[in-house]
Amino acid sequence: MDRGKDPASEPSSAPxxxxxxxxxxxxTFGQFLRSQQxxxxLHRCTSAHVLEFMRYLDQFGKTKVHLLGCVFYGQPEPPAPCTCPLRQAWGSLDALVGRLRAAYEEHGGPPETNPFASGEIRVYLREVKEFQAKARGVSFKKKKKCGAGKSDDQSTSSS
Structure with a gap:
């Protein structure tokens, strides 16, 4: 029998x-829900609550997101400060939703009604990602995968 370390069988000293x-x-999400009027x-939470929570978190963000009228809109490294707001970065929100999605199910929530996995949340995250990319001049385009010996401008498949 293999006596190697099995992480599942060892008691964890710290999470x-x-x-x-x-x-x-x-x-934090539970506190947010309890603070609502x-x-x-939690068991009646909807995607609307999740969206409201993410918008609430924007006030604590640390990512400068230039507004459409700002002279630095679209510049990844503006040369001077501006008054545009700080927001939660898209990546932070995406990771947060992933953790809350898992926590919801771990706390007995059924996967089919998980508000963190709803279409509205996916759309919101996509919109935040696209807006922040334009506002900050950052490209989030997916890299194309290509086989050995093929260049990006050669196409061998027809769609």
Whole structure:
């Protein structure tokens, strides 16, 4: 029998960074729901609550997102400060939703009604990503995969 380390059988002295962050996120989301008027219950949470939570978190963001009228709109490294707001970065929101999606199911929520996995959340995240990319002059385009010996401008498939 293999006596190698089996992470599942060893008692964990401390939760991983991911597990700790997931627990903090879940608790923060629960506090947010309880602070609503009227307070919302976790088992009745909808994608509307999740969207409201993500918009609420924007006030604590650290990413400068230039507004359409700003002279630095579309510049990745503006030469001077401006008054555009700080927001949550798209990547942070995406990771947050992933952790909350997992936490929801770990706390007994059925996957088919998981508000963090709804289409509205995916659309919102895509819109935030696209807006921030334009506003900050950052490209999030997917890299094309190509086989050995093929260049990007050669196409061998017809769609």
């Amino acid at each position: 991983s960074r991911y597990e700790s962050q997931k627990r903090r996120d879940w608790n 009227p307070p919302a219950e």
